[in-house]
Amino acid sequence: MIVVAGVKLHIPATHILIYTSFFPLKRGRGLTGLKNLGNTCYMNSIIQCLSNTPQLTEYCITDKYKNYISRSNKTKGHIVEEVAALIKVLWNGNYKCVASKDLRYVMGQYQQIFRGIEQQDSHEFLTILMDWLHSDLQTLHVPEKPRDNITPSEKAWLEFTKAKESLILHLFYGQIKSTVKCVDCNKESATYECFSNLSLELPSNANVCYLSQCMDMYFSGERIHGWNCPNCKTKRDAVKKLDISKLPPVLVIHMKRFYADTDAVGNSYKKKQNYVRFPLENLDMTPYIAKSESRSVTPKTYQLYGVSNHYGSMESGHYTAFCKSGNYGRWFKFDDQVVSPLDTSNVVSSAAYILFYTWLPPIQITENNNAN
Template identity: 25%
Template sequence: MSSHRKRSHEGKAPAESKKPKGKEHAVSYYGLYNQGATCYLNSVLHVLFMTPELHKRLHSQSSIMDQELGKVFKKMKVGKCGTENITESLGIKIVHQQRDAAECLELILQKVSPNASEVFKGELTYTTECSEEHHIINEETNPFWTLPLSLKNTHDATYNVERGFERTFQTKSYSGDSMVYCKECEKKTEATSGCDMDTFPQILVLLLKRFEFDFNTMSYFKSGCSVDVPYTLQKKDKKYSLYGMVNHYGSLRGGHYTATLLSNEDKTWYEFNDDTVNKVEEQPSAQTTRSSSAYLLVYREQRGRTHDVKKRQNKEGYGNNGKKQEGYEEHEEVSTFHEDIVKEEVLQHQKPCRSIVEIEKDENPPKHRKLPEWVPFLGGVSLVLAIGCLVIKNVRKR
């Protein structure tokens, strides 16, 4: 997915319109210069630039990344600019090497202050329960910044994002040879397991897993299947609206990232292609859009009128009964967004992906892993697991 020459792929707008052509940039927005093959970084920065919820939480004294993001966002309001200081802060030394946009987003969220990354943070609770006495066999809560959705084994020509999102929270059953040991029952029992979202992020990012590892061929591949992307998603009483997509065009051997984003100012969709920004020619009118290039889907939590009224009453010193609280003193508003404190927990159910810095240090990779440097890093762990599965399989046969 590397490209030393600049590519001119124009992103598809939600509603699968024609690729925009025309003026170099829109009136209100400016792009970022490509250092060589840093379109993956530019697309992520464009998303963050169009996320004002993050801007309010950036503090120059908290971290270097907060400071650098603030500088870039300020420059983007008046003209095109470079990203050299951002790549330096991320430890990216080879700018002509393409990387994965999802990995880049998570690396940035690791570098910014906790208060800033909290905008994207949610928590999932995984629970396994025995079916006989309903004992809790296992329960763990894990934080997340991006929610991955697998495009495999859907049995549909077109992947439906809304159904895939719902499948994440479906209950699974274990019986027969798959029964689970229950300590309370002191035996193996039938059981069910499920996942629930305990903490809802203000900005929900869905990762469409287009880059997968094939255990049969022992190699990576990219899924080019079409996906139906809904403009709204709902989980319990939380409703989210789509405002951004990071697109990937091309294959594993060569590709290009762009970002399609909805402006808060004029409610118009724009296509961000490195230093070129165009208004999307055909603005969406349907409830869903179909795309074969969408990779990251970015949703914003909708806040209804009831929530806004309560928030304003609390801010002005009114109680739930609508009456002014005694002893209330007005203070200067610091932030208009809630700051729920999320408990930091180490992911226990999966190994972390290798960071960009770690991969750069791997100058002599194993000979059996003949993979180009530009292969997305999300599959790094899959390769190790695949080799382990084959070894265990051979041992069992003996």
């Protein structure tokens, strides 16, 4: 039995006109806030970004996910059940705000850091949540007969997924190719790694920068020393280069704002406050695709639909989410229990921490989608 506490929405009569112009449907489906249960804004911020991923929301509120729940993994399907229950409540249009107590309780059962009332990193929360949601939904997908011409990238993908697939994997997971090349003999060696989000460094010498600069830094080659070259059979200098070998439909980009302060005593973290200019439309990933994979047919330009923001410092900070509602075609600010319209010109700010981009076409979440 899943119960999510909620507060009914009461609109003062004088505000009805304003609200109906902002919320053309009854009560603003998908515009329900999340109460802060004591520093849970990191969680709320991520949940709102996920809730504004229409393909995931539709999967939850139509109960499609129930056909794919896996009980044989660590979290036994409990995480996806709680996430789906919460998303359903966020989209039923009945509540101004609700509390995500049950999700927090279940997450805390499997990971101690989510149990307490301390502030946590929304990026860490997202990465763990993605991993758990994938394993909660994974089903064995018997691949077609192994082809003789299976590419190294496809082989590595199969090794990672172990032929188990999920909606989460299909939506959010991509793959990076890492190539190391000997500077003496040009011998190349490639490895592949899967990701549910890209973690980009920010330049430390610029207060204002472009997302493309962070991408260039991440994907441009770096010189490494003492690489065991299999051809020269000795340690050599080499160049290590990253490229994308598989682009996911939903591309999540994390900007590494927190870093260990080496001057401080003990474990101390500092925050980079860079103002990163990122595109709301047409983020082009073409320059970062591995040449060997460039013929794959997926779209390579993305539209922004969600931002997890962090304000303040490592010790005392606050998270919000800016999300573009697919249903209303406009941006909203989700600040714990308060949801308010947001002007598009305010989406880019120095608080931006995690960006959610998609190339999937928008879908309308209608009342008929609701399973209950």
